[in-house]
Amino acid sequence: MIRDWIRDLPKAELHIHIEGSLEPELMFALADRHQMTLPYDSIEAAHQAYQFQDLQSFLDLYYAGANVLRTEQDFYDLTWNYLQRARQQGVHHTEIFFDPQTHTQRGIAFETVITGIHQALVEGKSQLDISSHLILCFLRHLSAEDAMKTLEEALPYQDWIVGVGLDSSEQGHPPSKFTAVFDRARGQGFLTVAHAGEEGPPEYIWEAIELLKVARIDHGVRSPEDPKLMEWLKEHQIPLTVCPLSNIELGVFETLKQHPIKQLLDAGLNVSVNSDDPAYFGGYVQENFMAIYEALDLSQRDLYQLAKNSFLSSFLSESEKEEAIAKLDRFMFNPG
């Protein structure tokens, strides 16, 4: 069964917002824990409310959902649930985004957020054999000053954070707004990534590359609108962390048949498959692979290349990448 083969295919996940893995079941459990009322009558009603017109209509529910996350234990439970799901789907390595401002703005301490997440990641390694890195995302609808303040708060925890990223409402908040923060982050030794070309134009992808000096672009699915950019991404093998189900749920493309991931792959770009906000978009990484396999007539060789790209574009060391790809190659070429 191809579904099982996809599940077992060794892979890395590089674009997952931990707050976007908050399943309604856990949302209700945490609301109970803190005696909070939710805007949904039931788990089923929450699922039914997850119908989005665009990125902003999703972000409104995503930030509201995150209100139930209050204690270190909550952040631990959230992360642990994700790691278990990921492990069941053949994820050997994951690079997780977290949005500290979503929580510090409501009075939750940075320390509470990061300690709960970090503790789960440590246990993910020892108990589930999943390696991980953590990436701090700045909310681009907030000011550059707020992002700088958040970076300062993160410095005492730098050993736990591999890099910084940029997410939230893209249109009207170009990467150039955050040049100074990203300069400071790189100066401190953080790697950099940014969401670009999800809803925003190819110019935002150029800005992320030229001004923020990103090691990867998150989404980047509007690249085909700019042939020069396509050439550049191919030549420099700048990875795009693509999230197919997210793009459909947020109306970036009408149907999966129109999704450019195969076009990007065939053009020689370094693209990988990721879940973005799996609790909201109807699937984790396996479901994302399965959906594009069915809609775009991908071969098993294509799926292998996508999995290989996920390790190649990760922030693992060169020797860790070699080891992961050797495992993938054994799965692909010498099964059994």
Ligand SMILES: Nc1ncnc2[nH]cnc12
């Ligand atoms: N797909 C997405 N784009 C921008 N910001 C996000 N935050 C969580 N998911 C996001």
Ligand SMILES: [Zn+2]
């Ligand atoms: Zn994202």
